[in-house]
Structures are given as C-alpha cells and as structure tokens.
Amino acid sequence: MTARATPPSPPAAPSIAPADLPVLNISSYRFVPLDDLPELRDRLHAAAQALDLKGTVLLAEEGINLFLAGPPEAVNGWLAQLRADPRFADQPAKESWSAEQPFKRLKVKIKAEIVRMNMPTLRPATARPPAVSPRTLARWLDAGHDDEGRPVVMLDTRNGFEVDAGAFERAIDWRLHKFGDFPAALAAHRDSLLDKTVVSYCTGGIRCEKASLVMQDLGLPHSYQLEGGILKYFEETEGAPHWHGDCFVFDERELLAPTLLAAAPHAPD
Incomplete structure (x- = not known):
C-alpha cells in the first residue's frame, strides 16, 4: 500500500509553455505556522506585482493557499522567491496552461483560515493526515476495494455546484453549501462509514486535508485524503479513470477537463 502520511512531493522542474498556451497557471497550499503575516504579505505581493502576475494568495496563521497565473518564466521566478523561505523550500505547485490570463487582478490577503471551516482547534500544520496517491486510488477503484479488502468510498468535500460539474463515480455528495x-x-x-475505507477529495487537496483530520477526530479508522486532490489525479492517471465530467475551478476558465485544459462550456439541459 502506498497510502501514507508524508509531506507533498517536491517541486518539479520548470515547465515549457505549449506553443498555443502561453499562460502558466499554478495552485499550491501548505499548512505551516506563520507568525509574520503582514511582512510576508507585503513581500509576496511586491514580488508578484513586479512580475505582472495575477491571481490570489491567501495567508493565515495556519499556512498559505495560492492561485497565480502569468508567463512561465515569471511564475517560476515568483516560486523561486517563495521557496527561498525555508518554510516553503520544497513547496510543490500543480500546473495547467491556458491561452489567456484567467484572473483579472492580483490579491494577496491575510485571513483567519486559508480555507474556512470554522474549527479553530483544528491544527493541520501539526500533523498531516494519511494520504493516498492518485495511482494507488485508481488501482483501488479498479479493484473495488483497498489492499486489505475493505470497500472504498469516495467522499466529496466540495460545494454542491462544484460536484455538479464533475465527480468520482458513486461519490458521496452531501450537497454542501459551504465547507463549514x-x-x-x-x-x-x-x-x-466505520467499516469502509473513506477517501476525501477536493480540487487541489486543501479542503480534503482538513476534512481528513475531522474524520480522524471522529474515530474513522480507515480515512485518507486524495493526495493533491482532483487536479493531481488528472495529472498522474491516464484518462482519469472513475471520474465523470470536468473539475470546477475558481477562475475565468471555470471548468478544467481531465487533460488539465479548459473545458468547453456545458450545454444547457
């Protein structure tokens, strides 16, 4: 079994832009204690502004959550500056490409939480919950059970309208209005859920990481998060098996296909 409680994978080498898709989009997060929020906000904002990047960077005492886009050399230059801080030295970033800039402006904000759950006693930075890799999950779903023979259920932690754009086969969907x-x-x-292996998932991993901690707190013994979320599953599995539809993203592209390219808008019913 490759399900484990480990830090995310190290950053990959800088990518080369496809000829017809010159804009590199990155998303990344990390739960890590931050005690210099105003100074960090100003530094990251100044660096992104100087490189003409657009998107959103959220900072809180619990960590960082970011979505940025621009020319690849600019995005990778900003990432290099971020990684120069020891707290983000091996910060991974999920990548996708687009023909145009999907964000209208640059925002770097300090928030109470980098993803809001309204559980102030939850401390993701102190212990990362067990994670299952995309390839292992695909193998489990092919088999219909995990490596110990337990049935596997997928638990969607996203809002209902996101689920409507695409989801794993037979995933549990509680029609959440908000993550809280x-x-x-x-x-x-x-x-x-007690006798099942439960894999929580979300777009990029941040919500399902918090969700997995809640599952552990409630005594679910075989609970995992999908490492890297849906976007990492798209990246690491051939054809995104057991997935139907697209993935909703919070920028002007709105939908990403399993190819990690912008999807065609859905026709109305």
Missing part, C-alpha cells in the same frame, strides 16, 4: 457544513454532515453519517 462538512463537520456536521460527517458527524450525522459517521456510523455508516
């Missing part, structure tokens, strides 16, 4: 609704929904359904 997840703990109560999980508590209400906990007993039905």
Whole structure:
C-alpha cells in the first residue's frame, strides 16, 4: 500500500509553455505556522506585482493557499522567491496552461483560515493526515476495494455546484453549501462509514486535508485524503479513470477537463 502520511512531493522542474498556451497557471497550499503575516504579505505581493502576475494568495496563521497565473518564466521566478523561505523550500505547485490570463487582478490577503471551516482547534500544520496517491486510488477503484479488502468510498468535500460539474463515480455528495457544513454532515453519517475505507477529495487537496483530520477526530479508522486532490489525479492517471465530467475551478476558465485544459462550456439541459 502506498497510502501514507508524508509531506507533498517536491517541486518539479520548470515547465515549457505549449506553443498555443502561453499562460502558466499554478495552485499550491501548505499548512505551516506563520507568525509574520503582514511582512510576508507585503513581500509576496511586491514580488508578484513586479512580475505582472495575477491571481490570489491567501495567508493565515495556519499556512498559505495560492492561485497565480502569468508567463512561465515569471511564475517560476515568483516560486523561486517563495521557496527561498525555508518554510516553503520544497513547496510543490500543480500546473495547467491556458491561452489567456484567467484572473483579472492580483490579491494577496491575510485571513483567519486559508480555507474556512470554522474549527479553530483544528491544527493541520501539526500533523498531516494519511494520504493516498492518485495511482494507488485508481488501482483501488479498479479493484473495488483497498489492499486489505475493505470497500472504498469516495467522499466529496466540495460545494454542491462544484460536484455538479464533475465527480468520482458513486461519490458521496452531501450537497454542501459551504465547507463549514462538512463537520456536521460527517458527524450525522459517521456510523455508516466505520467499516469502509473513506477517501476525501477536493480540487487541489486543501479542503480534503482538513476534512481528513475531522474524520480522524471522529474515530474513522480507515480515512485518507486524495493526495493533491482532483487536479493531481488528472495529472498522474491516464484518462482519469472513475471520474465523470470536468473539475470546477475558481477562475475565468471555470471548468478544467481531465487533460488539465479548459473545458468547453456545458450545454444547457
């Protein structure tokens, strides 16, 4: 089994832009204690502004969450400056490409949480929950069970409208209106999950990492997060098996296909 509790993979080498898709889009997060938020905000904003990048960087005492886009040399230059800080030395970044800039402006903000769950006692930076790699998950789903023979269920931690754009086959969908609704929904359904291997998933990993900690706190013994989220699953599995539809993203592209390219808009029903 390759499910494990380990740090994310180290950053990959800088990518080369496809000829017809000159804009590099990155997303990344890390739960790490930060105690210099105003200075860090100003430094990261100045670096991104100087490189003419657009997107959003969220900072909180619990860590960083970012979505940025621009020419690849500019994006990789900003990442190099971020990684010069020892707290982000091996910061990974998920990549996709687009023909145009998908963000309208640059925002670097300090927030109470980098993803809001309204559980201030939850401390993701202190212990990363067990994660299952995309390839291992695909193998489990092919088999219909994990390596110990337990049935595998996929638990979507995203909002209902995101699920409507695409999801794993037979995934549990509690029609969440906001991520803060997840703990109560999980508590209400906990007993039905006790004898199963539960894999929480989200777009890029940040929500399902917090969700996995809540699952552990509620005594679900075989709970994991999907390492890197849906976007990493698209990147590391051939054809994104067991996935149907696209992935909703919070920029002007709105939908990414399993190829990690912008998807064609869905026709109305």
